[in-house]
Amino acid sequence: MHATQPVRFTVSGPYDLLLSLRAAASFGRNRYDSADDAPEVFRSPVRIAGTPTALEIRQLPTEPGTLEATARPAAASAAVTALARRLVNADLDLEPFYELVRDDKLFGPLTTSLRGLKAFRPATLFEMLVTAVIEQQISLMAAHHIRGRLVERFGESVDDLIVFPAPDTLAEAPLEALRECGLSHRKAEYIGGVAQLVSSGTFDTETLADLTDDEVRTRISAIRGFGRWSAEYLLIRGLGRPDVVPVDDLGIQTLLGRLLGDGKRLTPDGVRRVLEPLTPYRGVAVFYLLAGTRLGLA
């Protein structure tokens, strides 16, 4: 049942793939996830049944609610569709969010300009867990460099892309090799540890999708190296939970202080206070503010 033809699927609510790609690029170009020569196509290196695969996703110009996914090498249609739906966050319907903020002074115009924008999600939650550890405390710029070295050293090539390292690869990697990518000794331990939990099956990332936000918080925080920030980072970025905000996040505290506060960095309680009216789309709202800032709209 391998798809030699592209598979098609529909997305819930408004969606603009090109805008979403532009926003993603503005957060820091990731040369392993996109191509310069075809900016209207989302290309992502993924693993399907263990095989490194290049997944390409397009939006049909005449039928914006329908997307088309192609896998090379060809792979099972069901797997391709499921993965593509995850990457573009196909199940999230933005319309209720737009309704909620339609008359808001800040969010009304912002959501009109950015109509159809969604954050991409990574192919695996394991990738998100590792990325969360890398981004702890240091600047995003520094984190990008470290992550790039990790992917180059331990990932697998497919076409001109590199698939994020598999859990067993990082589980078997010597701590010293992880440190050579620029990680602290402590972070190398965290990453080796979570890689062993996932590769051994002790921690099943796929079952997290069935749990509530709070249940996921508890499960993630139980892993060494993962506190509240990392759990919430995984919830919003990895699982696409629309109402979650990492209130400990320095970048978010600073941004919300500037746009919704008195200009100074907010405390975690301050973040909760200013976002309260945006429930149950607080996480999506923060993403729109971040994207708006990056794209020069907010």
Next chain:
DNA sequence: TACCAGGTAAAAA
């Protein structure tokens, strides 16, 4: 040069 950046666990108080 020193300091800060999308934190966390462990030690010290």
Next chain:
DNA sequence: TTTTTACATGGT
């Protein structure tokens, strides 16, 4: 129980 400290990289 609460507060302090060490940590790696890269930009300013």
